[in-house]
Amino acid sequence: MGFVRKKQAEEMLSKCANGTFLLRFSDSELGGVTIAWVGEQSEVFMLQPFTSKDFAIRSLADRISDLPHLVYLYLDISKDQAFGKYYTPFNG
Numbered sequence: 879m880g881f882v883r884k885k886q887a888e889e890m891l892s893k894c895a896n897g898t899f900l901l902r903f904s905d906s907e908l909g910g911v912t913i914a915w916v917g918e919q920s921e922v923f924m925l926q927p928f929t930s931k932d933f934a935i936r937s938l939a940d941r942i943s944d945l946p947h948l949v950y951l952y953l954d955i956s957k958d959q960a961f962g963k964y965y966t967p968f969n970g
Contacts, residue, residue, distance in 0.1 A: 881902070881903055882900070882902040882903075883905065884902075884905055884912075884914075884924060887900060887902050887914040887922070887924075888914070888922040890952065891914060891915070891916050891922045891952065892916075892920065892922060894916050894950075894952065894953070894954075895916065895949075895950065895954075896916050896917065896918055896920070896949075897915065897916065897947060897948060897949030897950055898915065898916045898949070898950045898951075898952055898953075898954070899913055899914060899915035899916070899942075899948045899949075899950070899951060899952065899957075900913075900914055900915075900951070900952040901913055901914075901938075902914060904927035906927065907927035907929060909929065909930060910927030910928060910929050911927060911928050911938065912924050912925055912926075912927045912928075913925040913928075913942070913945075913948065915947065915948055917947070928941065937964065937966065938961075938964075939961040939962075939964035939965050939966075940964075940965055940966050942957055942961050943957070943958075943961065943965050
């Protein structure tokens with residue numbers, strides 16, 4: 879979503895289904911990216927901001943893939959549809 883304040887993100891997500899999430903620039907961490915999502919009780923949660931150092935270790939797409947409670951990118955796009963082509967292939 880880009881530049882969306884925490885309160886605005888909470889309002890946007892408050893009417894969405896469990897597992898819906900959005901990405902926003904952090905209010906507290908310059909250049910940081912926060913993931914906000916709707917939990918099981920329709921409560922909105924915010925992850926601690928990811929920084930460029932975090933993304934140097936593991937990409938944003940892979941971090942989203944790692945979190946099973948993130949299901950739909952706001953407004954109702956499957957996370958795999960939105961980010962799947964950016965996931966690091968598993969070489970097991």
